Amino acid sequence: MNPLAWLPTLPGLPFAGQLINLCAAIMLLLAFAMLAQRRIVTLINLFALQGAVLCLSTAIVALSTGQSHLWGSALITLLLKVILLPWILHRLVHKLSVKWDVETLFNIPTTMLVGIGLVIIAFNVAQPISEFAGTITRATIGIALACVMLAFLMMITRSKAVPQVVGFMSMENGLFFAATSATYGMPMVIELGVALDVLVGMVVFGVFFFQIREKFDSLDIRHLEEKTKQE
Amino acid sequence: MSLYAFATQLLTQLLELLIALALAPLLGGWVNVCRARLQKRCPPPLLLPYHNLLKLFRKDVLLAHNASSLFRVAPYLIFSCMALAAALVPTLSTELLFAPAADAIALVGLFALARVFIALAGMDVGTAFGSLGARREMLIGFLAEPALLMVFFTASIISGSTSLATIVGTLAHHEFAIYPSLAFAGVAFTMVSLAENGRVPVDNPTTHLELTMIHEAMILEYSGRHLALIEWAASLKLFAYSCLGIALFFPFGIAESTGPGALAVAGVFLVGKLAVGGFVLALIETLNAKMRVFRTPEFLGTAFLLAVLAILVHLLLEGGR
Numbered sequence: 001m002n003p004l005a006w007l008p009t010l011p012g013l014p015f016a017g018q019l020i021n022l023c024a025a026i027m028l029l030l031a032f033a034m035l036a037q038r039r040i041v042t043l044i045n046l047f048a049l050q051g052a053v054l055c056l057s058t059a060i061v062a063l064s065t066g067q068s069h070l071w072g073s074a075l076i077t078l079l080l081k082v083i084l085l086p087w088i089l090h091r092l093v094h095k096l097s098v099k100w101d102v103e104t105l106f107n108i109p110t111t112m113l114v115g116i117g118l119v120i121i122a123f124n125v126a127q128p129i130s131e132f133a134g135t136i137t138r139a140t141i142g143i144a145l146a147c148v149m150l151a152f153l154m155m156i157t158r159s160k161a162v163p164q165v166v167g168f169m170s171m172e173n174g175l176f177f178a179a180t181s182a183t184y185g186m187p188m189v190i191e192l193g194v195a196l197d198v199l200v201g202m203v204v205f206g207v208f209f210f211q212i213r214e215k216f217d218s219l220d221i222r223h224l225e226e227k228t229k230q231e
Numbered sequence: 232m233s234l235y236a237f238a239t240q241l242l243t244q245l246l247e248l249l250i251a252l253a254l255a256p257l258l259g260g261w262v263n264v265c266r267a268r269l270q271k272r273c274p275p276p277l278l279l280p281y282h283n284l285l286k287l288f289r290k291d292v293l294l295a296h297n298a299s300s301l302f303r304v305a306p307y308l309i310f311s312c313m314a315l316a317a318a319l320v321p322t323l324s325t326e327l328l329f330a331p332a333a334d335a336i337a338l339v340g341l342f343a344l345a346r347v348f349i350a351l352a353g354m355d356v357g358t359a360f361g362s363l364g365a366r367r368e369m370l371i372g373f374l375a376e377p378a379l380l381m382v383f384f385t386a387s388i389i390s391g392s393t394s395l396a397t398i399v400g401t402l403a404h405h406e407f408a409i410y411p412s413l414a415f416a417g418v419a420f421t422m423v424s425l426a427e428n429g430r431v432p433v434d435n436p437t438t439h440l441e442l443t444m445i446h447e448a449m450i451l452e453y454s455g456r457h458l459a460l461i462e463w464a465a466s467l468k469l470f471a472y473s474c475l476g477i478a479l480f481f482p483f484g485i486a487e488s489t490g491p492g493a494l495a496v497a498g499v500f501l502v503g504k505l506a507v508g509g510f511v512l513a514l515i516e517t518l519n520a521k522m523r524v525f526r527t528p529e530f531l532g533t534a535f536l537l538a539v540l541a542i543l544v545h546l547l548l549e550g551g552r
Binding site: 015019022036 | 540
């Protein structure tokens with residue numbers, strides 16, 4: 001018996017599909033905004049915003065399809081990715097006093113162009129998958145995949161530790177969105193497990209940041225490479 | 232086409248051209264008034280641009296000794312390009328005589344032609360500031376043009392035609408639907424038009440500091456009626472861009488016929504929308520600071536990115552409807 005079955009459903013919600021598409025488009029836009037963002041505090045705020053849009057789109061899917069377990073997913077997203085993780089990240093940035101400009105490896109227009117290429121690849125890869133899916137959100141699989149790849153690109157192009165972790169978290173956002181759009185979300189057990197993993201990962205990263213900084217006086221992970229070369 | 236239809240379309244076309252020529256300086260004046268009010272300054276008179284134009288037309292033309300004939304021809308060419316561009320944009324009605332002759336791509340070409348001539352004229356006399364302004368103008372132009380074309384392509388894919396009249400007709404009549412692609416294209420278009428018209432994040436139209444000038448630096452050598460024509464052309468360009476934005480993204484209220492009643496209603500809608508648009512422009516200019524010249528590639532790269540995303544999102548989410 002589903003404990004969340006009492007929550008409201010509106011099967012004939014007008015424009016539901018279009019609203020979900022709009023959320024998907026905003027997710028993609030935010031992924032690009034994060035890719036281009038230099039400042040660390042704004043980056044964390046953008047990450048929180050992406051979580052909020054993800055929460056909203058999950059709630060719309062739950063409302064329009066009657067998949068009441070999705071309300072649970074939306075709630076987890078809200079608590080974890082909109083409130084808790086950004087709060088931890090803000091605290092970390094404050095404690096490490098790393099409010100400096102984020103330095104990127106490539107210049108930003110080049111990164112953006114590479115990002116457009118990735119989006120095209122993701123859309124093409126997702127085309128056959130979305131033809132088999134029977135959900136009202138199937139068109140957004142391509143966008144979810146693009147978000148994952150853009151977050152991956154962000155992890156590659158950044159050399160500081162905090163933006164890389166934000167990229168990792170944002171990749172999880174994309175995966176979550178892909179699961180919602182392809183199959184109306186994963187089973188609750190898996191979702192809870194993933195959420196817990198991300199939270200634990202965040203705590204581990206937090207400890208790790210302090211260790212890196214104590215060792216090298218900087219959060220630039222290129223120092224780690226030099227260290228391994230020396231040994 | 233019957234003779235009657237031809238005559239009414241010709242009349243509508245001429246009316247549109249006249250309205251563009253008459254209202255363009257007023258739009259510039261309105262933006263200045265709004266901006267002064269938002270910045271808590273005492274606003275200049277609304278009709279100041281007309282007085283300026285009149286004053287400049289009365290004055291003598293001073294030419295540099297080494298100015299070639301191109302320098303003298305350029306203002307007329309630029310002015311006619313901009314007047315034609317303003318006439319091509321469907322502002323009052325979609326039933327225009329010129330509509331089948333030129334589409335959105337030709338419009339971008341017209342803007343490019345004017346830009347080439349103003350840059351050549353800027354370099355013609357050979358002063359340092361002239362060529363500096365011309366180079367910056369070309370830098371901005373070559374980055375803004377692809378983004379503008381992509382915006383037009385998005386609207387063309389949605390409506391299935393590159394003709395501006397067809398695009399506006401289609402967009403004004405489809406049933407209500409949320410188009411994320413049009414929202415992206417709208418933001419991209421706003422960024423491009425800010426750059427193309429020398430507005431604040433890219434260029435400051437009221438600057439007196441030569442080192443930061445772009446548009447002003449090119450026309451430093453002009454005087455008298457030449458300067459008047461160029462200033463009028465600049466305000467026509469702003470008018471054409473505003474009307475394009477209105478036509479593509481807020482097309483409701485445009486007339487589909489050439490009847491005088493429908494045209495009058497469309498005229499009222501147009502003036503109202505232009506007033507709101509001018510206020511929004513003043514708001515953008517007040518809220519933003521001018522960015523460094525070498526940041527503009529980033530700004531326009533973002534506009535291009537948004538425009539490409541608009542096409543991709545349309546193809547994926549809206550199924551190429």
